[in-house]
Amino acid sequence: MDQFKNIRIKDVAELAGVSVATVDRVLHKRGKISEKAMTKVMEALEKTGYKPNLIASTLGSNKVFKIAAMLPNPALDDYWNQSGSGIFKATEEWAQYNVRIEPFYFNLYDKKSFQQVSQKVIDFKPDSVLLAPVHYHEALDFFAELKKLEIPYVIFNTNIQEADPLCFIGQDLYQSGRVGAEMLATKLGKKGNILVLHIYEETENAIHVKEKERGFRDYFANNNLNDFTIESFEFPDFNDAVFIRELQQILSKQQVDGIFVPTSKWTHLTALVLDKTGQKDIALVGYDLLKDNIHYMYEGIINFLIHQNPRKQAVKGIGYLVNYLLFKKQPPLSDLFPLEIITRENIKSYIHSDLN
Amino acid sequence: MDQFKNIRIKDVAELAGVSVATVDRVLHKRGKISEKAMTKVMEALEKTGYKPNLIASTLGSNKVFKIAAMLPNPALDDYWNQSGSGIFKATEEWAQYNVRIEPFYFNLYDKKSFQQVSQKVIDFKPDSVLLAPVHYHEALDFFAELKKLEIPYVIFNTNIQEADPLCFIGQDLYQSGRVGAEMLATKLGKKGNILVLHIYEETENAIHVKEKERGFRDYFANNNLNDFTIESFEFPDFNDAVFIRELQQILSKQQVDGIFVPTSKWTHLTALVLDKTGQKDIALVGYDLLKDNIHYMYEGIINFLIHQNPRKQAVKGIGYLVNYLLFKKQPPLSDLFPLEIITRENIKSYIHSDLN
DNA sequence: GTTCAAAATGTTTGCGCACACAAAGATATA
DNA sequence: TATATCTTTGTGTGCGCAAACATTTTGAAC
CATH class of the missing domain: 3.40.50.2300 (Response regulator)
Known part of the structure; x- marks a missing residue:
């Protein structure tokens, strides 16, 4: 059989000794078919190795x-x-x-x-x-x-x-958190104080955050990186101003070496705070290629972004x-x-x- | 105009007051066309916003x-x-x-x-x-x-x-070298002795290697990372055994903190040497998701791979x-x-x- | 054997386009 | 003006399939 000649429904029909409509009925399981015709068609389909031409199919169905x-x-x-x-x-x-x-x-x-x-x-x-x-x-x-x-x-x-x-x-959220941890650990070396910043959410996004944090913490635990401290902060709501003010407070009170922000929006808000307070030496790992994040990465404030590729x-x-x-x-x-x-x-x- | 009704060549032809063949000639720039017909058809195409039905097109051309x-x-x-x-x-x-x-x-x-x-x-x-x-x-x-x-x-x-x-x-080879440098610098921190390993090649691949190395070195220069030393070694040919022996010698003679290998194959050969000599603490940056590279990354010998996605x-x-x-x-x-x-x-x- | 409906099978058209072919129009030549 | 030649335009068929439509076959009831 010439492998380069396409087998059409018509060819199958001829081989089976039926009409194209009968073959069509078999292919699409529509209408009624006698057992005899069915087997004949099935055999012909088998023998020819019929493959439907999907181009013609979509055109035909219109x-x-x-x-x-x-x-x-x-x-x-x-x-x-x-x-x-x-x-x-x-x-x-x-x-x-x-x-x-x-x-x-x-x-x-x-x-x-x-x-x-x-x-x-x-x-x-x-x-x-x-x-x-x-x-x-x-x-x-x-x-x-x-x-x-x-x-x-x-x-x-x-x-x-x-x-x-x-x-x-x-994406695999758990593993995503681990990647964030890996980057932060690589950047910081052997030890450091790390912050994980959340915002309380009601949507399923909360699961995103939780899974990422689980992966993040597991990375440090599994690799016996015991000289790191990891502290989580959950901010109560979506108010930008509140977030900025409270984060500034936190950063003024304690020694922070790295920050992990599991969501894209709060990544650049965190960067904004670091930029404002001039704490560029704090390593920052966040999410996604948003406009603002790109800006702060060029500025050297965000060190790593994990791209979710929305x-x-x-x-x-x-x-x-x-x-x-x-x-x-x-x-x-x-x-x-x-x-x-x-x-x-x-x-x-x-x-x-x-x-x- | 009903935006959901597809505009066909036929529709364009009718609007332009010509036959479908004339429209076809305009669309495919074949045959000769009077200026008058041309403009009429162009206008009609413009007005209707005709988009060819590619399904039908491929089917028709056969x-x-x-x-x-x-x-x-x-x-x-x-x-x-x-x-x-x-x-x-x-x-x-x-x-x-x-x-x-x-x-x-x-x-x-x-x-x-x-x-x-x-x-x-x-x-x-x-x-x-x-x-x-x-x-x-x-x-x-x-x-x-x-x-x-x-x-x-x-x-x-x-x-x-x-x-x-x-x-x-x-890929942008120069920038690729810079990424390799960035990774190695992040891993090593403030200083270190770095090796760049080449193999002499006659193919255009030689350009790959050179461009990557240029980017690699530029990264350190541009960021004033002057406490790093970078030394290049070019191995004479493709003999695995020779490469392994000579690399071992080099590593036994001098203090090395990181290695950059700009090609995929020699990445895992380098990893093999590090594995053999037990020098897992040397940071290794190489190329591509080859089977052997994957293995050595799981083993923790290769730290970073840059994926060219062949x-x-x-x-x-x-x-x-x-x-x-x-x-x-x-x-x-x-x-x-x-x-x-x-x-x-x-x-x-x-x-x-x-x-x- | 008729009759008739249901079951099974067959025929045809159209999807939108490409392209071969046919026809008409324009221009040049005698 | 008729004819040849080139230029421009138009008509028709097929691509492979889906699906509407048409026809034949079957078998049960009388």
Whole structure:
């Protein structure tokens, strides 16, 4: 058999001695088929090694797939802004195909908003959904609804054990904390006093923080780095001014050699304080390539950033969904991104390549 | 205008008051067109915002594109083995499209082999070529030939100024050296004696090494790290045994605190020596996620690896070519990959995610 | 054997585009 | 003015598949 000649449905049909429609019925398990025809077709499929031409398939079906992308409002937060730009990039990337990607934004700090927007998503009647499930209980309800409607979904950024999605895209948070610890330990050498800075959160983000801190502490424990002290501070709320004032107080009272900030936003606020008080010698490890973080890294105040790559998470999430819908390609159950270490010398290479 | 109804060539044609063939001629710049028709069509294209349906386009053209991927034999070298696996992945990825990807392997150390294989590539009559041009002069001849035949090509791994390719994929070598220096300096603290280990090479790889070393030294100079000493050793040839023996000698004679090895293969040979002599306290910075390097990183002998991501370079190279051939999408002139820093704590996250 | 509905199978069209082919229009030549 | 030649424009078919639509076969009831 000529391996370079594609086998079409027509070829299979001829070999099986039936019409193309019968083969089509077998392939798509639709309509009724006699046992005799079924076996004949199956044999022909086997013998020819038929592979559907997915290009022709999508063209022929002429269906427009609708994908809903649901995430926190990018306008209100630089981290989610990057996710948003990923959605936008994916939209462009798949524009040529029969795919329509619709963004749905909710308020990060408002569970009600999450519920309302998820209802809007349902009303949109999407063929599949990409979702950042930052509100645990509300997300579970939403998942249940999606399952009932048999709408497949991919989640990113935040994992939820019971979610049972097509795929989860994100990072290993525990290990991420360990990487942060490793960097800080490398920078500080043999000993030092370390601060871990939290903000109290109600969202699933709290789990991010906890897991990262667990990994962070475990690193020191597992490597018998007993000459380090690690102290955690949890700030009560999201008020920038309060955070800045209290952190200044803490830093004025005690000797601090290094700081680990497990979230992106508070990373640059911490840097701002260090900049203000002129304590540039304190090693700072934080998260993500946000505009402000980039600035403070150039300034030499932030020493290491761990890149969660929100943009790429979004792009890949949409990619998995499109491939699933159009090309029946099953994504991996989970896609854990590499824990990228950003420094002053490699940050530019990341910023540039992020555009591709 | 209904934004959800796709605009087809037919629609554009009707609006412009011409036939679909005329629009087709404008779109593909083929055949002759009167100025009047041209402007009418252009206007109609503008007004409708016509976007070609690439699915239909590839189906309609029904042409099989042949891409030749020319690189050093993956069986002989673990680094190039990863490039090879990238080619393989790309082959699978694009199998559904009308693309045939054919690998062509040459001997890394044999210019004659490069010439012979490049002739084979020409005979294959590819529609485009992906190439790792490790032999300078031979590559130039090959580029000239490809240009004459109007075969577009993308180069990766090694850049050649005069190459004039569709796109170069690789890394900023100078900056890469700076990152290595940064890591070593962070690890060592304020002072130390550093070795840079080279092997004399005839291929374009020599440029890799030189640029990396330049960046490496510049980092120390620019940051006034004057308490470090940096000494380079160039080993005469590719003999493993000689390398090991001589390195042992050097290490027994002088106090060494850190070593920078700008190439992947000699990274793990250096690690082998350090392992053998029990000098685990010497900081070692090298290149790439090769099997042996991974091993020595787990062992704690290699401290940092800079990941050049040969696999992804190959995948992306093919991707650019396919997009260019099938979808007329122009790749960027150069795609410089991020300078990824690998450590003991994040290495697993890289190995896992490399599979996706 | 008819009749009739359900079951099984077959035929055809359209998806949007590329491209071969056909036709018409413009210009030059005799 | 007729004819040849080149230029410009238009028509039709096929790519492989999905799905609507059309036809034949089967078998049960009379």
